[in-house]
Amino acid sequence: MTSPLQPTVSAPSAPTAWTPLSGPTRQIALEVLLDGPLSRSALSQRLGLSPGSLTRLTKPLLDAGLLVEALTPAETEDAPRLGRPAQPLDVDPSSHHFVGVKLTGDHAYAALTDLRAGVLAATDAPLDATDPEHVVDVVATLVDELVATLATVRPSASVTGLGVSLGGHVKRRTDVTLADHLGWRDLPLAALLSERTGLRTVVENDIVAVTEATHWFGEGHGCSRFALVTIGAGIGYGLVVHDEAVESPEAGLSLLSHFPLAPDGPVGPCGHTGCATAMLTTGALVTQASRHLGRDVTYDQLLDLAAAGDPVARDLVDASGRALGRLMAAVANFTMPERVVLGGEGVRLAEVAADAVQHGLHGDRDPRTRPLDIRLQSPELAHWARGAAVVAIQAFVLGR
Known part of the structure; x- marks a missing residue:
């Protein structure tokens, strides 16, 4: 069976396509990502799946490392595990990392997050010009900085995807059709950044991005x-x-x-x-x-x-x-x-x-x-960069 996880990209080459999750498998991953850790019985009840079906569907997710078995408070890493696994299912937030960048008319704000959109580091830089080449260079520099930061904290980790948000119209989460504050029209921004950074890139309107972040991981969750x-x-x-x-x-x-x-x-x-x-x-x-x-x-x-x-x-x-x-x-x-x-x-x-x-x-x-x-919500502009990272997380999990 094809793994639901795509290889992370570490060099500025053409981005690897993501293999999307679908059907019950995707719903299991979402339930655990957004509300975990969850017991197998709770997942079965939520999704209307039999225990056997749940075991069959979660096995490739566990094998791929997208899901993990969480320890209960009474357990330790060295405790023996006998019989059928009873541990709740959870995601390992550190299994994947994402960079989000929020663009204004004169500044770029970036954040590094884990799979649950927890902000691990943030940085920013002015935009001395708004021509696409300059902005792409600034974004790539911020990405490099955050990738280097990640390497110091988690040497074996890499960045899975890049999300960018801005005020304006975006089509298919790839092309900026209109961004008045940047003077852009019909710009294939995702393709330009993917080519420059080697990361699969998604682009979204900034309000849409922060709404998605609020919905999945923020004050609107639940x-x-x-x-x-x-x-x-x-x-x-x-x-x-x-x-x-x-x-x-x-x-x-x-x-x-x-x-x-x-x-x-x-x-x-x-x-x-x-x-x-x-x-x-x-x-x-x-x-x-x-x-x-x-x-x-x-x-x-x-x-x-x-x-x-x-x-x-x-x-x-x-x-x-x-x-x-x-x-x-x-x-x-x-x-x-x-x-x-x-x-x-x-x-x-x-x-x-x-x-x-x-x-x-x-x-x-x-x-x-x-x-x-x-x-x-927090007034920090890094919060908007986190929203951009969330649309990259959604693209990864949902295969958008």
Whole structure:
């Protein structure tokens, strides 16, 4: 039987094709990857498989090293194993490693992860230009750096795949059809990076990538229906329904950016008064704060001033907090999610303006609705690079 694992690539040559898992075998691997360790009986019940079928299907996964038998707390490595194996099944996160890279208009952020998207190392580099050749060189340099880091920690390990995310439209997880901030049109980015690094490469819209990461390994794990809202340089929105991320060719258009939130608010660059862009993006807030305070401030300085009680900063931050609450209320009213996850580099607003957020949220929600389950993500940009790594993990496990 063909092994479900492809050889890792260590030299910059043509990438080896991955042999995809399918059917019950893939479902077993997914259940254990996302929820393990799991006993064989639990897996049988979840998947409706007989014990004999489960044993037959898991054997090649165990032989290939994708699954391992986890030790119970009472066992040690030297303990004898008698009779039929009773150990729960798990994955060995260190069996495969992935690099994820998030591209902005002027920077590249990279993270090295294991098979469960645990971040082992992170690095970044500026983009001095946006022409594809330069960006590919920068990404390849970051990959080399993280591969070297991995070699120092786990000398026998290698990187299995590379994932790249960016703002814009991506087709087939290979070609960038439109990326305004980089000035790209119809660029075969995955092929260029595969040729340069020797790694199988997948490319995805950044919001889609971080939504997938949130779904598989993050704050949305265990929810069959949740919404992701990100605030920062832009406004992002992702949706998972029936345990599947909702995909659309419009995912890169930042559609929530135009959503009206404050009728008497400032005018955004799109010309809309009080829209999400005007009320919630870090650039808009910094511009407003600098004008009202009479001096230049950073986003974090504005939030620090508001937290310390500066009246001008407090008014600006609370107005944005109310707008954020209204945006989450609209998302909840339209999509009725089990949970709303809030992320992005501007997420600290939700903490500093917590009371205002709740005011805006409750003002636009029916009082009979249950309290909205809101989870906050890390604002670190490495979190976005982790999202890019997750789409590479998905490509490996699902054979995409």
